[in-house]
Amino acid sequence: MSTIEDRLRDAMAARARTVPDDGLDHLRPAPRAARRRGAGTAAVAAAVAVAATAFTVVRLAHPSPAPSTSGVGVTSASPTLQVSIYLCGDTSPYRGCRKGAATEREKERVRQVMAARPDVAGVEFEDRRKAFENFRRSETNPRLLKVVTVEDMPESFRVRLTPGADHAAVARAASRLPGVSNVIDEACIRDGFARLGSGDGVVDGCDFNGGG
Amino acid sequence: MDRESLRLTALAPPAPPPETDLAGLYREHRVGLVRLAVLLVGDLETAEDVVQDVFARLQGRRRPLALTLAYLRTCVLNGARSVLRRRAVMLRRTQRSSDLADSAETAALLGESRREVLLALARLPRRQREVLVLRYYLDLAESEIAQIMRIGPSTVRSTTARALARLLRELGEDA
Known part of the structure; x- marks a missing residue:
């Protein structure tokens, strides 16, 4: 089968291909004027802020707090990871979206149900434009960047959880609501990376499809 | 010798057309170098x-005699x-892990098997990662x-x- 060398070649080539030929050039000027000293620091700050990078996740990944324990000693640096609830659009291919785009009523219901949960600290709506901005910032595939428009982006709710909350339970509950296309549990993804680091398996089951 | 041509020179470069030279290199190699860098920094x-x-630095006074791709x-x-x-320093200071999590969009779009490899690559010590990138990406x-790494072949x-x-x-x- 494929050797480690082949896998490495393939993965690196694929990652490199995601760097567009010229697609992003207009975003930054050619290096005419020399940059001030310390520009590198700004670069790092920007990178850390955006940090849609698999690389950094690894450095930070640490075991998740035990799911069910009641608010005992908050795991010190426990980050507030979100559960992202994506809403059906006109063309969403998901099972839960057969009836078309989520209605205003359905959206409001998702917000209310989530906000009412004791394990939810906050619910924020992310509209298409914001989603598109995030996408432009984190996506590196030039072909995707070229064809995807604002209208292609899904609306979503970003749900912040209280420390110690059972992420999977929240995600599963959200996925059952009408108008929800799918739900992504970011903590699950992160913990998946942590497991990966300890040689214990891969990221799996972090995506809950709506309508089921 | 190769090594010789790589050495930084203390002398200022001969004045004539540094800008066009550098601009040409920039056009020709920028994307390739970004691809190299993306594998190193993630x-x-x-x-x-x-x-x-x-490139910004190369516009300054410190220039090697010959600007080579190497x-x-x-x-x-x-x-x-x-x-x-x-x-690394910044992360130690701020401890704000959540800012650094993969975005849901990225996670959903990346292929699992390749990401596994890239993650493992990212976890390697710096020099090991560099060697693999130069060897298996740039061939x-x-x-x-x-x-390029300024180390001996046997160390490579x-x-x-x-x-x-x-x-x-x-x-x-x-x-």
Whole structure:
């Protein structure tokens, strides 16, 4: 089968291909004027802020707090990871979206149900434009960047959880609501990376499809 | 000799047309260098900054006698190193892990198997990662890698072997 060398070649080539030929050039000027000293620091700050990078996740990944324990000693640096609830659009291919785009009523219901949960600290709506901005910032595939428009982006709710909350339970509950296309549990993804680091398996089951 | 041409010179470069020369190099190699950098630092934005910095710096007074691709690659390697160092410091200070999580969009769009490999690569010690990138992404010969990294060919060989062994361990039997 494929050797480690082949896998490495393939993965690196694929990652490199995601760097567009010229697609992003207009975003930054050619290096005419020399940059001030310390520009590198700004670069790092920007990178850390955006940090849609698999690389950094690894450095930070640490075991998740035990799911069910009641608010005992908050795991010190426990980050507030979100559960992202994506809403059906006109063309969403998901099972839960057969009836078309989520209605205003359905959206409001998702917000209310989530906000009412004791394990939810906050619910924020992310509209298409914001989603598109995030996408432009984190996506590196030039072909995707070229064809995807604002209208292609899904609306979503970003749900912040209280420390110690059972992420999977929240995600599963959200996925059952009408108008929800799918739900992504970011903590699950992160913990998946942590497991990966300890040689214990891969990221799996972090995506809950709506309508089921 | 090769090494000779790579050395930084203390002398100012002969004045005539540095700008056009550099601009040409920029046009020709920028994307390739960004691709190299992205494998070293992990994200596009930082990678572009690293390369941008390299070219910005080259406009200053410190110039090698001959601007070669190998030299540019060395610069990118160095730039990536300092970015990673600073990033590590910053992370220790701020402890804000949530800011650094993969976005849901990215996670959903990336392929699992390749991401596994890239993650394992990112976890390697700096030098091991660099050797693998130069060897298996750029397909460079041992001697060229030695030149770019400024280490001996035998070190390249042993580092590569250690890096591959470690990757294998991290990725498990299925690799």
